Amino acid sequence: MEYYYPPSMDRVTKEVEFHLEKNKNLAQIFEVYKGILAVQLDCLDKIKASVILSEKELKEYFRNKKFLMSDQKLEIESKLFREILGSICKAIKKASPEAPESLLKLSEAEELDEENIQELLQKIALYNKQELEYFIEEKEIDKKTELNSEIIAFVIFMSLSPFYSANMKEVREKVDFSSWRQSYCPVCGQTAVIAKHRSEDGARVLECWLCHAEWVYPRMECPYCNNSDQKKLRFFYVTGDKARQVHVCEKCKRYLKTIDSKIMEKDVLLDIEAIATSYLDELAKREGYKPPKGAVVLN
Ligand SMILES: [Zn+2]
Ligand SMILES: [Zn+2]
Structure with a gap:
């Protein structure tokens, strides 16, 4: 990785x-x-x-x-x-x-x-x-x-x-973090607040906002409540910018901003994306979804 x-x-x-x-x-x-x-x-x-x-x-x-x-x-x-x-x-x-x-x-x-x-x-x-x-x-x-x-x-x-x-x-x-499968960071325990789909294989990678560890988390599961019922997981985006997505879980009503590097055809820096996509937070909140607990972002 x-x-x-x-x-x-x-x-x-x-x-x-x-x-x-x-x-x-x-x-x-x-x-x-x-x-x-x-x-x-x-x-x-x-x-x-x-x-x-x-x-x-x-x-x-x-x-x-x-x-x-x-x-x-x-x-x-x-x-x-x-x-x-x-x-x-x-x-x-x-x-x-x-x-x-x-x-x-x-x-x-x-x-x-x-x-x-x-x-x-x-x-x-x-x-x-x-x-x-x-x-x-x-x-x-x-x-x-x-x-x-x-x-x-x-x-x-x-x-x-x-x-x-x-x-x-x-x-x-x-050691890499490939055996780690939690929504919180393997090093410092903070909850990840943004993710990306890796350009090489589309895997979902979470990144810790505090220590910047990166680890893979299954795409078909909500990182906050472990819900894997596909009918209760969906994502949306703003027309014209399909690569910057909001993934939501209907079970716990939380959302995770996710950048699709495959669509974007390059890997981005998530810290920067987190700032640049604050409009997605507004959108998600308006739709009734809560941010991940403990999010620290500039806004
Ligand atoms: Zn960390
Ligand atoms: Zn959930």
């Missing part, structure tokens, strides 16, 4: 330009995306993987449907984490000048200082988006920093992402 992460900035720029030709309104959000990605790619090589398991051990996890971080501790170097967080806040502010000024002070928050950060990171390591936002509100980090919980959670996830990715890359070198 060919992997797409980490992508080159050249490729990212090309794909972004392709979308901007069709929709100029995406210019700012893609500037934010590229700014964050540049920070993440820049630090990826500085991070050493902390989850060191043998091929046999890794396979054992997957056989037991257990994602790695469920009981492996992710080591996060406090200083580096705070640097990344500070750089990401700066990148967002630069690309989006109307973002609140207080964003530039987020890295100075008490909860993120040298004394408290490890405790915080270990606590939130397995949180999904809703859980992290709730935690931020409960601890009043939003009030103290004058930012809303959604942006704080987003910045924290984007800053954690390279640590997860470094471990995912280490794992991927030893």
Whole structure:
């Protein structure tokens, strides 16, 4: 299997330009995306993987449907984490000048200082988006920093992402994820929120938005409730763009945006597609479908 992460900035720029030709309104959000990605790619090589398991051990996890971080501790170097967080806040502010000024002070928050950060990171390591936002509100980090919980959670996830990715890359070198058949990520446990049909064989590939692991999931089954009744699975798309689809399940009423690389005749970067297809989210919601739980996307 060919992997797409980490992508080159050249490729990212090309794909972004392709979308901007069709929709100029995406210019700012893609500037934010590229700014964050540049920070993440820049630090990826500085991070050493902390989850060191043998091929046999890794396979054992997957056989037991257990994602790695469920009981492996992710080591996060406090200083580096705070640097990344500070750089990401700066990148967002630069690309989006109307973002609140207080964003530039987020890295100075008490909860993120040298004394408290490890405790915080270990606590939130397995949180999904809703859980992290709730935690931020409960601890009043939003009030103290004058930012809303959604942006704080987003910045924290984007800053954690390279640590997860470094471990995912280490794992991927030893074992592929071909025995993994869950809707959540084999490495960090987050729920996949976008998929593609691979160009070479049409297989459905899910990608984790946090660590960027990619794995195959059967096309004839709903990843969220395992429904495989074909009468209750269908997909739709906007006329003229058959490759960008919304797959829905009538049993659990959830949807999964899916890019058909075969129709498109090329493989795309799913992070970029996730942003460019926000109109499909609107459409799916209007039709009464819910997004996958825990989705973190720029919008
Ligand atoms: Zn993951
Ligand atoms: Zn379902």
